[in-house]
Amino acid sequence: MNKERYNQIINEVYENYVKQNDDTVGRCDLWTLKKEEFINNCKIDSEFSETWGLKIEERELSLEERHQLALPIWKEKYGPLADMMVPTNVDNTPFKIPTKLITLTYKDTIIESYDR
Numbered sequence: 001m002n003k004e005r006y007n008q009i010i011n012e013v014y015e016n017y018v019k020q021n022d023d024t025v026g027r028c029d030l031w032t033l034k035k036e037e038f039i040n041n042c043k044i045d046s047e048f049s050e051t052w053g054l055k056i057e058e059r060e061l062s063l064e065e066r067h068q069l070a071l072p073i074w075k076e077k078y079g080p081l082a083d084m085m086v087p088t089n090v091d092n093t094p095f096k097i098p099t100k101l102i103t104l105t106y107k108d109t110i111i112e113s114y115d116r
Contacts, residue, residue: 002113009106013054014038055105061098061114066090069114070097 014035021032033041041048043056061069067087073095074082090097098114 002111005109006102006104006111006113009054009104009109009111010035010039013052013106017052053106055103057103057105058100060100063087063090065101066097066099070095073097 017038018032039056042052042054043049043058049055064087067085067090070085070090070093071082074085074093077095078085096116098116100115102113102115104111104113
């Protein structure tokens with residue numbers, strides 16, 4: 001659900017950007033950022049981000065945070081043995097435990113999602 005809503009917001013803000021940019025520039029695609037460039041600018045340029053009301057922050061998860069995400073998966077798979085797994089086991093399992101947290105803020109909405 002979070003990833004779906006995340007994508008909806010990105011699409012909505014980007015469409016607003018393209019529409020306003022087209023109105024201003026007169027449909028000159030040379031001046032319109034591609035969607036990926038727009039997203040990257042929102043991540044790295046706070047002034048640009050504020051202009052469009054979209055803040056995207058990414059950070060690497062600590063080993064302890066990754067361990068906390070892994071525990072429910074391990075408990076489902078390994079039962080009581082999961083409690084013996086130490087944080088360093090996070091990278092030694094076949095499960096794709098997320099490595100970063102992405103926080104999107106738009107208007108009054110804050111969405112957190114995990115990614116590898």
